[in-house]
Amino acid sequence: xxxxxxxxxxxxxxxxxxxxxxxxxxxxxxxxxxxxxxxxxxxxxxxxxxxxxxxxxxxxxxxxxxxxxxxxxxxxxxxxxxxxxxxxxxxxxxxxxxxxxxxxxxxxxxxxxxxxxxxxxxxxxxxxxxxxxxxxxxxxxxxxxxxxxxxxxxxxxxxxxxxxxxxxxxxxxxxxxxxxx
Amino acid sequence: xxxxxxxxxxxxxxxxxxxxxxxxxxxxxxxxxxxxxxxxxxxxxxxxxxxxxxxxxxxxxxxxxxxxxxxxxxxxxxxxxxxxxxxxxxxxxxxxxxxxxxxxxxxxxxxxxxxxxxxxxxxxxxxxxxxxxxxxxxxxxxxxxxxxxxxxxxxxxxxxxxxxxxxxxxxxxxxxxxxxxxxxxxxxxxxxxxxxxxxxxxxxxxxxxxxxxxxxxxxxxxxxxxxxxxxxxxxxxxxxxxxxxxxxxxxxxxxxxxxxxxxxxxxxxxxxxxxxxxxxxxxxxxxxxxxxxxxxxxxxxxxxxxxxxxxxxxxxxxxxxxxxxxxxxxxxxxxxxxxxxxxxxxxxxxxxxxxxxxxxxxxxxxxxxxxxxxxxxxxxxxxxxxxxxxxxxxxxxxxxxxxxxxxxxxxxxxxxxxxxxxxxxxxxxxxxxxxxxxxxxxxxxxxxxxxxxx
Numbered sequence: 001x002x003x004x005x006x007x008x009x010x011x012x013x014x015x016x017x018x019x020x021x022x023x024x025x026x027x028x029x030x031x032x033x034x035x036x037x038x039x040x041x042x043x044x045x046x047x048x049x050x051x052x053x054x055x056x057x058x059x060x061x062x063x064x065x066x067x068x069x070x071x072x073x074x075x076x077x078x079x080x081x082x083x084x085x086x087x088x089x090x091x092x093x094x095x096x097x098x099x100x101x102x103x104x105x106x107x108x109x110x111x112x113x114x115x116x117x118x119x120x121x122x123x124x125x126x127x128x129x130x131x132x133x134x135x136x137x138x139x140x141x142x143x144x145x146x147x148x149x150x151x152x153x154x155x156x157x158x159x160x161x162x163x164x165x166x167x168x169x170x171x172x173x174x175x176x177x178x179x180x181x
Numbered sequence: 182x183x184x185x186x187x188x189x190x191x192x193x194x195x196x197x198x199x200x201x202x203x204x205x206x207x208x209x210x211x212x213x214x215x216x217x218x219x220x221x222x223x224x225x226x227x228x229x230x231x232x233x234x235x236x237x238x239x240x241x242x243x244x245x246x247x248x249x250x251x252x253x254x255x256x257x258x259x260x261x262x263x264x265x266x267x268x269x270x271x272x273x274x275x276x277x278x279x280x281x282x283x284x285x286x287x288x289x290x291x292x293x294x295x296x297x298x299x300x301x302x303x304x305x306x307x308x309x310x311x312x313x314x315x316x317x318x319x320x321x322x323x324x325x326x327x328x329x330x331x332x333x334x335x336x337x338x339x340x341x342x343x344x345x346x347x348x349x350x351x352x353x354x355x356x357x358x359x360x361x362x363x364x365x366x367x368x369x370x371x372x373x374x375x376x377x378x379x380x381x382x383x384x385x386x387x388x389x390x391x392x393x394x395x396x397x398x399x400x401x402x403x404x405x406x407x408x409x410x411x412x413x414x415x416x417x418x419x420x421x422x423x424x425x426x427x428x429x430x431x432x433x434x435x436x437x438x439x440x441x442x443x444x445x446x447x448x449x450x451x452x453x454x455x456x457x458x459x460x461x462x463x464x465x466x467x468x469x470x471x472x473x474x475x476x477x478x479x480x481x482x483x484x485x486x487x488x489x490x491x492x493x494x495x496x497x498x499x500x501x502x503x504x505x506x507x508x509x510x511x512x513x514x515x516x517x518x519x520x521x522x523x524x525x526x527x528x529x530x531x532x533x534x535x536x537x538x539x540x541x542x543x544x545x546x547x548x549x550x551x552x553x554x555x556x557x558x559x560x561x562x563x564x565x566x567x568x569x570x571x572x573x574x575x576x577x578x579x580x581x582x583x584x585x586x587x588x589x590x591x592x593x594x595x596x597x598x599x600x601x602x603x604x605x606x607x608x609x610x611x612x613x614x615x616x617x618x619x620x621x622x623x624x625x626x627x628x629x630x631x632x633x634x635x
Contacts, residue, residue, distance in 0.1 A: 039200040046244055054319055083320050083441045109341075109483055111333035112386040113325060117310035121323045128330050130338075130441055132481060139441035139483070141324050152386045157341045172323045 003118075056086035059097055064176050065169035069101040071136055082133055082140040100133050105178070106160045108132040108139050111151040125149040131161060131178055146179040182285040185428045185491030185632060188421055190587030191215035194401035195368040195575035198301035204243060205255035205401070208297050211402040211580075212256055215293070219282075219404070220420035222328060223257075229413050230404075231289035232262035236276030236296030236577030238269060241288055241311040243299055246283035252295060259447050262289075263595045269315050270517060272296065273401070273582020274618020278431045278490060280405045281309065282630070284520050290410030294586075297400035298577035305469055308396050311587045315441050329393055329518070331440065333385035336520035339484040341475075345523060345538035347387045350553060351378035352541050353519035354391045354572060359553050361569025363605035366584075368575035374554060378519075392519040397575030401583035403590070426593045429613075431498030431631035434491025436481070439610045442489065445479030454482060455490050457497070457530040459504055466492045466533060472533055480534075486521075486623030489528030496615070497530070500630040505530045506545070508564050510611040513585040514572040514625075529628065531563060551605065567592070567606045582618035589614045600605075 019038065035115035054061055063070040071097035073080045078169030080098065088095055110129040113120070120126065129144040145164070147156065160181040169175045191214025193199075193207050197624035202210075218224045233256075235249030245251070249265035266274045273296045280294035300308050321331075334377075339345050345512030352375060361370035373391060402608045405428070406414065415421060435444050448471060452461060481487040493505070502508045512529065516522035523537035532540040540546065544557025546565035568574055568588045571581060592611045593601045600606035608614075613632035620626070 027527060041200055044244055046241075048520050053316070057319060081442065082437055085442070089437075089442075095270055109334040109338035110389075111337060112332045112383075113327050114383045114385065115306070115309070116325060116330065117313045118304070118306040120308055120327065121306055123325070126325055128325050128334060130334055130337075137445070138443070141439070141441050145320040146283075149386075154337065154341055157337065173320050174324055181591075 001174070020109055048063050053132075057084050060084045061171050061175070064165060065171065067101075067165040069099050069163050069176055071100045072096070073098050080136045081138045082131070082136045083138060092118050100136060101163060103136065104134040105163070105181075107144065107157050107161060108145060110152075110156050112152045129178065141173075143174060143177040144179070147178050182413060183287060183407055185281050185284045185628045186408075186634065187405050187426045187428055187586060187590045188406050188411070188414070189215045190403040190583070190590050191218070191442070192366050192401045192580075192584050192587050193399050194366050194382060194494070195397040197368065197395070197582075199299065199398040200301070204297050204299045204332070205252045207299070207398065207409055208295050208400040208402070209256060211400040212293065214487050215402045215404050218422070219414060221414065221418060223470035225417050228255050230258065230261065230291045230293055232283065232620055233258055233293045233295060234276050234279045234283065235265045236267070236294070236583065237273045238310045239268060239298070239311050240576070241314070242308070244302070246344065247628055251295065256295075258459040260377065264486030268580055268625040269620030270497070270515060270576070271582060271618040271625040271627050272579045274616065274629065275433075275582070275625065276579070277403060277582055277586045277629060278433065278627055279330070280403070281428050284405050284410065286409050287407075287536070290407045290413060292405050293402055293479065294583055295400065295402040296579035296583045298579045299398045300396035300446060301398050301507075301552040305396060307347075310623070313372070317358065321439055327385065328621060329385040329388055331486035332518045333388045335524070336387065336518070337438065337485045338482060339520065339524060342478055342484050343538065344524060345533040347379060348375050348444040349538035349541045350392055350519040350523060351375040353516065353522045354378045354548055355553055355555060357516060357566050357570045357572040358391075359407065360553060360567055360606060361550060362601045362602055364569050364574065365603075367541050367569045368383075368395060369573050370569060371561055372554065380496040388518060388520065389598060394517045395573040397577040398582070399580045401576060401580040401587055403583050403586045404475070406488060421565045422594045422596060424454055424594065424633050425634040426590050427630050427634035428629060430626035432492040432495030432497070432499065432500075432628045434488035434626050436486070436623050438624055440483045443481055443483060445478070445482050449475040449622065457494060459530060460533065469533060471553035480537070485534060486524055486528045486619070486625040488623045489525055489617070489619065489628070492617070492626045493529045494630040496630050498631070502630065506532070506563050506614070509613055511567055511608045511614045512566045512617065513568060513588055513614070514570070515574050515581070516566055517576060517619070522565065522570070522601055525619070526565070529615070529617060531565070548606065548608070549579065564608055567608055585616040585618065586631070587618050593631055
């Protein structure tokens with residue numbers, strides 16, 4: 001029978017602990033003092049790579065990679081979604097793809113983010129906008145470029161805009177962004 | 182359905198960070214307080230309670246799955262039944278209603294709803310990232326996911342549609358921070374001016390840091406019972422505070438996760454499907470809305486929370502409320518943003534859609550007898566967030582909706598002076614109040630009505 005390892009491998013990693021107070025004796029009085037101890041806090045890492053599928057929405061991202069902006073339309077009612085959906089909310093029927101790249105578009109709502117999630121902090125200030133398209137029933141969330149974040153004003157709402165596409169697709173919704181038309 | 186009473190509750194003081202205790206022990210602080218208020222020994226209550234509902238929002242914050250069962254076992258409630266509920270910012274409100282269902286259905290006589298969140302374990306901007314992951318990770322999060330940004334977009338549309346101003350929003354911040362000066366459970370409190378709110382660092386235009394609630398560590402618990410449950414507790418020696426507080430209405434609504442998907446409905450659809458009874462029965466209001474729609478307003482778009490309106494209408498119908506502003510003595514609502522408090526005035530029918538800004542500045546939602554340093558044209562009618570709301574109390578997500586429930590119980594018991602050690606926030610003669618819990622951009626919203634019984 002092979003000899004089984006009976007000792008855990010040592011490494012140099014771990015936490016450097018600077019002077020954790022602890023009583024020299026463990027008599028009841030000393031142990032009771034531990035109730036007054038400040039809490040110990042350690043770092044725990046959490047880092048995961050997911051394999052995320054765009055599923056039935058994949059053609060929308062393929063469209064962006066080819067500089068086309070697609071939308072989903074219910075073939076019966078014509079109800080059209082700027083942010084794609086595989087099935088219509090009302091009929092439950094499968095939607096069809098249409099191309100809205102060249103539709104007139106304008107800003108429906110916007111903000112300038114001076115702070116953000118950790119991932120986007122280096123990009124602040126950035127402008128988020130919801131875009132409405134002629135003949136389309138719902139909106140699209142996007143980045144708005146070509147405006148001065150320091151000059152945000154309500155009259156940006158209604159501004160005519162047009163899509164622009166990244167040359168090197170990242171297969172993300174940010175492959176398209178909008179600029180004043 | 183049988184009558185359900187909210188007998189007692191407890192709240193840990195909300196704080197930026199509670200490294201002194203694990204989340205289970207913070208939940209126990211709230212649970213202990215609720216039991217203490219019943220005048221029962223811990224073990225005696227634990228013998229009688231039939232089960233629980235646990236609420237916390239994000240597994241990411243604790244880096245611990247199944248944290249609910251860890252609270253359940255720390256409280257000594259195993260092997261009694263329990264489950265965890267989760268619905269973003271509305272998690273606490275959903276938890277309260279699930280406990281109500283357990284009792285109303287006859288499944289339990291005594292049910293405890295407890296909730297918590299420990300948001301201090303990550304840096305603020307990582308916390309914002311966790312919260313933003315509660316938006317569509319294919320289409321919304323990667324564009325610049327940031328909840329303050331989402332709400333800021335919604336309010337720019339509200340401002341454009343209805344003329345709402347940043348000063349009106351700032352008045353909500355002034356009110357809620359000022360109220361909280363008398364609430365020892367609040368994380369923040371201060372006498373701010375409208376100018377202070379506007380001069381605070383801009384977070385997402387036009388919302389400044391003082392327009393937005395903060396992240397917190399905290400817990401809350403509420404005990405709900407049937408009449409039979411009350412008899413069991415009294416037989417065991419409980420000293421139940423009277424007047425009793427009964428839950429007379431619950432309502433819930435939902436909406437599309439991506440706010441870009443929300444419909445823009447016409448006037449007839451709005452009146453048929455979403456208008457309050459009060460709005461439908463008023464020719465003046467119909468004419469007012471017709472004018473808004475003629476100008477281009479559509480509902481809900483991104484300026485209004487259809488889930489909030491749906492929840493409110495449902496709860497009001499159940500509680501027999503026709504005129505919320507005059508039939509509710511106070512409202513504790515989900516003011517994660519000053520803008521969302523204004524939007525919620527409208528959703529809950531305290532005023533008409535489009536009138537939330539002027540309503541905020543009118544004084545009707547303020548408390549009488551407090552000096553806010555503001556010129557308010559109207560007398561208080563229905564104080565909103567007398568506790569200070571999320572903006573001042575903090576927002577440990579899974580606890581927040583339950584904190585509102587506990588504060589509402591104390592208002593209706595008339596025990597705010599005893600619990601806060603200060604009578605200033607007690608709404609005099611409060612007989613009926615509403616609590617409102619809201620998840621990200623209005624995806625899940627709950628409204629519950631509590632009132633004095635008998």
